[in-house]
Amino acid sequence: MAGPGRLASVSECSELDFPAYSDVDSVRPFSRYLDAIRCISASRSGWSGCSRSSSSPSACTSSDHSPFAVDLLFEAETAAVDDKVLGDPGLREIAAQMVRDRHIHGLVMAFDREPGVLGRWFSELDVDWVVAGKDNGSIPDGSPDQWSVRRWTHALAVMVQALGGAQRYLRREWPTTAGGGIEDIEDALMKLSATDEPADGLLLARFSQASFSTMLGFADALASAKNDVRAVEKIWALLEVYTCVWDAAETLMPPLQAESRLLRNEDMKSLVREMEDVFSRSMHKMRQAIWTMIRDVKALITSKESWGAIPENGQVHYTTRLVAEHLKLFWRYRSALNPIIVLKQLSDSWDSNLSCGTAIFGRRTIYSTDQAIAYMIHQLQCQLEAAESRSFSDPSLRYLFLANNSDFVMQPFVDSFSDFPVRIISNEMGKIDGYLESYVSVSWEPVVSCLHDQFQTMLCFSKQPSLTTFMCELQRIYNAHKLRRIPNLHLRVRLRKAIIGKVIGAYEGYLADQYDVQDRYLGHDSGRGPPLPPRSSTSVMLDMLNELFEG
Structure with a gap:
């Protein structure tokens, strides 16, 4: 089953300006890798101008605010998830360069004999805090902030593609190592199954298993953290991390499982099973946590x-x-x-x-x-x-x-989710239209009804001043409703148009009827009947109604 967004394979990109070491045993951190990863993370989170000395956005020039700082709550981005961390060409190129300059090879060779290799590897990926907190499953600063989650997902993407690229590199090397010169990978693996796998392959599997076991400790800690339905960033972090882990498993495990069935080395098979179990357990924990959050949202509503x-x-x-x-x-x-x-x-x-x-x-x-x-x-x-x-x-x-x-x-x-089902939108927008119609009816119908009463008065040729009741009621309702706020401009304009159509439409119709009454029964100069305002008097009323709901 395909994941929500597949991690692309290591691309054959053009060379970047990365340092290269001929000594494959060298494991000192490549600061250029760290700088490149940090700047990609910063650009994804809305910051620019990254400094190597910093592991937080405070050292970058702010070009935008974190989504968590906007208004009251996290503003969910509307772009497709697949276009975010997964498949980022910059991350793919960093991973490809790590393979091309044999840096991954150096880490793998040093893993069994030098302490701290895993920590230096994670430092290069800008997630050294994951190694520091692996024993207690800690989350940096006690909360899954956006910056930490972005750094983690980017690090996992580089890790998956760099280790996957090293695995593919070894596939090309193994037939020559075995002496068979076989081009087809599956045939080569079948031949190798009669003997031990190359030592490099087993070392890579051990290094990969240790890397992913440590890396997924953050996902496990996130899933185990105390639920708080009011912390929207928690569900965002869970979904972002879960999506990335799912894609990592879908990218890594199928080829490893296929090879483990062909090879006889029990250590290799055991390592593959351990990696599979690590991903499976982590995803299960996150699914449980996500489902609990869905349940909590439902409980919050009711x-x-x-x-x-x-x-x-x-x-x-x-x-x-x-x-x-x-x-x-x-x-x-x-x-x-x-x-x-x-x-x-x-x-x-x-x-x-x-x-x-x-x-x-x-x-x-x-x-x-x-x-x-x-x-x-x-x-x-x-x-x-x-x-x-x-x-x-x-x-x-x-x-x-x-x-x-x-x-x-x-x-x-x-406004933003064009692929959301139209039938649901139509149904819900119909309800909103009903609320607006009811509002106009209960609030402004009494104003309009004054005109109907006055029309009957005019037919009796009363000396009472025309439109006095209507104008008084209009001013009263306007004063009461002017400071009521409708934050959505589109909804505000819609409601104003509905009110203007009802009130001014009725007013203009009333004036037309009254001028007709005067012309027909009273005459222009009879002196009887209340004076009527000019037909152009609606402009002042229109300006007044267009000030409604500004708050």
Whole structure:
């Protein structure tokens, strides 16, 4: 089964300006590798101008802010996951150069006889803190910040492709070493199975097993960290790391497993099994942690405690913001989530009580991430409607609250995620349209109704001043609603247009009727009936209504 985004093989790129050593036993860190990896990590995280002496973004010139620093919560990027860390041409070239200058060979040869080789290797990859924390599974600074996760995924990508490239290099060397001169790799391996594998191959397997076992300690620590549904960066880190580990396993393990079936060396077979187990255990832990986070998001939505403090003036609720950030992440990482969602629901070994899939998604079985998102949006709207009914005595505020919150959740799926199912968007946007129509009806229909009453008065040729009641009511509603805020410009414009169409449309129709009444029954100069404003008087009213909802 293919992963969510395959790690590309080592490319035959043109030479970069990297140092080369003729001494294959040399394992001193190549600072140019470290610099190159750091600058790629920095550029991916929005920083530039990296310094070799730094392992954090503070030493780089800031060109953008971390997503975690934007507004209240993590702003999920809308680009495809496959276009991020995985397959990065810069990382592929770094890995290819490590193989071309035989640096990986030097590390492998020194691994068994020199202490600290693994630590120096991880320092070159800019993840020395992984080795430092492997015994207790620590996460740098106690939290999975964006910078650490980016460094880790980039390091794993380089590691996978560099070790994979070294493995392919040895394949080309083994037939000559065995003396057979066989070009076909499989035939060569069959011939080698009658004897021991080349020592370099076994050493590479040991070095690879130690590297990946240590590297995946960070993933295990991340999966085991205490869950906090309010820490959106935790689910982001889990999904980012899980995607990278999945692709690493899909890239590395199939060729290793194929070779282990052909070769007789039990040490080699054991090392391959150990690597397979390391990846399998790590991915299982992360799947469990991701599923728990999905369950926690569902619990957050349905908990009454989540909706205790309703913001004034119909603003977006904190819980709505939190859920929206999670849902954006779920969709962005849908390729990784789809099998997790299905397998966790269909697994007979899963807890049959609160943990089971049918308990999370009601009586339905959810088969895809978009169905899970649609279900959670529906549950969110149910909770919003329950919350507004308890909190707002003013019906206009209720509908404004519902429109603001529902639109906040749907906005990224409408504006940024073009591949999100149209049927879900249409259904949810229809609900928002209903909230807007109800708001206009309960708030501005009383204003318009004054014109109907005054029209009856005009037919009786009353001496009362025309439009006084309408203007007073219009000013009252305008004053009450002017400072109510709609943060989404598109929604704000839509609602203004709806109000203008209703109020000014009715006003212009009223004026036309009244001028017709005067012309027909009173005459222009009769002196009877209240004076009418000029037909162009709507411009002032239009300017006034266009100031609504600025907050």
